[in-house]
Amino acid sequence: MLSIQNLFKRFGNLIAINEFSLTVNKGETVVLMGPSGCGKSTTIRTINRLVEPDRGSILLNEHDIMALDIDSLNQVRKRIGFVFQHFNLIGRLTTLENVMLGMVMGGMQREIARDKAIGALTKVGLETHLEHKPGELSGGQQQRVGIARALAYEPELMLWDEPTASLDPILVREVLVVMEELARDRASSMIVVTHELPFALRVADRIVLMDKGQVVEEGKPSQVFVNPISEIGRKYKELIEYQMNTSAQSLAGN
Numbered sequence: 001m002l003s004i005q006n007l008f009k010r011f012g013n014l015i016a017i018n019e020f021s022l023t024v025n026k027g028e029t030v031v032l033m034g035p036s037g038c039g040k041s042t043t044i045r046t047i048n049r050l051v052e053p054d055r056g057s058i059l060l061n062e063h064d065i066m067a068l069d070i071d072s073l074n075q076v077r078k079r080i081g082f083v084f085q086h087f088n089l090i091g092r093l094t095t096l097e098n099v100m101l102g103m104v105m106g107g108m109q110r111e112i113a114r115d116k117a118i119g120a121l122t123k124v125g126l127e128t129h130l131e132h133k134p135g136e137l138s139g140g141q142q143q144r145v146g147i148a149r150a151l152a153y154e155p156e157l158m159l160w161d162e163p164t165a166s167l168d169p170i171l172v173r174e175v176l177v178v179m180e181e182l183a184r185d186r187a188s189s190m191i192v193v194t195h196e197l198p199f200a201l202r203v204a205d206r207i208v209l210m211d212k213g214q215v216v217e218e219g220k221p222s223q224v225f226v227n228p229i230s231e232i233g234r235k236y237k238e239l240i241e242y243q244m245n246t247s248a249q250s251l252a253g254n
């Protein structure tokens with residue numbers, strides 16, 4: 001479905017992506033983790049060429065992404081949903097209008113765009129908030145509008161870059177629940193950059209650990225977090241054990 005081979009990206013002297021290769025199957029959810037600055041955001045932004053890689057190959061189904069001219073690239077970008085940390089909703093538009101906007105600007109008939117937007121907003125549980133403006137929504141609800149905006153295109157591939165990172169911890173859960181439902185639905189393949197370990201453990205078909213622009217380990221969560229082979233993998237394993245132990249101790253102590 002998606003095949004990335006030997007991706008390479010340099011910013012001046014800094015090598016941000018170093019011969020990165022990854023294959024994602026149809027309907028699969030891959031969680032991409034690694035230390036800050038290891039190249040996760042840069043990597044997922046190269047997939048639709050928001051960041052231009054220096055070299056490498058990116059095949060999405062029949063499309064050779066690196067070979068596309070700008071018009072064809074814009075067509076393929078519609079098949080790829082992107083959810084960022086900051087939701088960038090337009091404050092003067094309603095929930096429904098925010099989700100419809102891109103489709104209408106892209107030439108879709110208003111009625112069709114409206115149906116697709118309502119369908120997507122229903123999937124994220126916001127069908128009762130169609131007329132709210134972003135300022136009248138919580139952060140979690142705003143991010144769910146952001147998710148609906150990507151979902152409305154029925155993307156083949158969803159890319160998530162720390163979608164819960166700017167949310168109040170209480171609101172993180174509602175977004176993770178929506179993400180988990182979408183992953184279980186398997187309508188799109190997903191690459192999720194997140195530091196949410198419980199989500200990764202529960203939802204990922206595969207964990208990919210990155211360090212210094214490279215894949216250092218990949219496998220099922222039960223493999224990567226139980227018998228890691230990389231230094232980064234061992235650090236995540238220690239972190240999970242620490243979190244489990246401290247939670248158990250606090251509960252026992254109170």
Ligand SMILES: Nc1ncnc2c1ncn2[C@@H]1O[C@H](COP(=O)(O)OP(=O)(O)OP(=O)(O)O)[C@@H](O)[C@H]1O
Pocket residue numbers: 011014016034035036037038039040041042043
């Ligand atoms: N436009 C840019 N110009 C110069 N350097 C950049 C640019 N974008 C990213 N970098 C550098 O490339 C490296 C990888 O950055 P990237 O944002 O991909 O990391 P990340 O793994 O997403 O980190 P985080 O977990 O903090 O989001 C970093 O050293 C970053 O400073």
Ligand SMILES: [Mg+2]
Pocket residue numbers: 040041042161
């Ligand atoms: Mg990042």
